[in-house]
Amino acid sequence: MRLSQGQLNLLERCPRQFQHTYLEQLASPANPEHQERQTWGSRFHLLMQQRELGLPIASLVQEDAQLQRWMTAFASAAPDILTPLNSQFRESEHCRTLQVEDYLLTVIYDLLIADERSAQILDWKTYPKPQNRRWLEQNWQTLLYLYVLAETSDYLPEQISMTYWFVQSEAPQSIKLTYNNTQHQKTEQKLHQLLKQLTYWLQRYEQGELFPQVAEGNKCDSCQFAVRCDRNTCDKDSVLSESATTSTNELLDLATIQEVAI
Ligand code: SF4
DSSP, X not given: OEEOHHHHHHHHXXXXXXXXXXXXXXXXXXXXXXXXXXXXXXXXXHHHHHHHTTOOOHHHHHTOHHHHHHHHHHHHHOHHHHSOOTTOEEEEEEEEEEEETTEEEEEEEEEEEEOSSOEEEEEEEOSOOOSOHHHHHHSHHHHHHHHHHHHHSSOOGGGEEEXXXXXXXXXXXXXXXXXXXXXXXXXXXXXXXXXXXXXXXXHHHHTTOOOOOOOSSHHHHTOTTTTTTTOOOSOHHHHHSGGGOOHHHHHHHHTTTTOOOO
């Protein structure tokens, strides 16, 4: 079974939601506002990829003023990222896969820049910088991306970092997360624990048992499966309305932009 960071995030958030979304494919399409943001995100990723490949980007930015503003602001905020050095290995949409137990963990780095001494994972985000840095530190995108690079390369964890760039403003901002061996061991433990649980839940599911639900609370109020789970204790309309999606939920979804559909 292939797993991405988005699936690990969802599994940790609520196993039943993982079951409905990935095993039963019951998730409904994102609301129009969310879809529009995903489109912006995809266009920015495409622009950065084309640029990295040395393909012309003039036509892309000319027809899209917003994209042009983001690109201009990013170029002035991070000129070093856009200027390749001969000593560097650089690749956009760099994909790696690592087998852990019966699972293939797949990551796609928006840009990987590496040289003899270090390797940087760069990730573009087209939503505002989160207030809480810990949210990013604990998100499976960060954990898995760093873990897989350390496991599939000769770099020590201390030589690896991950930087998120939030490009949706006149002054793009970044958050750089460093890595070390202690964090690597912790992630390994956490990963094995989660995968062990998943294996157990999958075995039970094959025998007709549903994945566990989370305790009733905020997560259920903002979940599209609230009715199916008999968790819509408050006003049904508000549970199902587009505005019910919390920012946490949206960030969870937005973090999957430009990931492979696996
Ligand atoms: S309603 Fe609650 S228990 Fe059911 S899938 Fe959603 S978050 Fe999980």
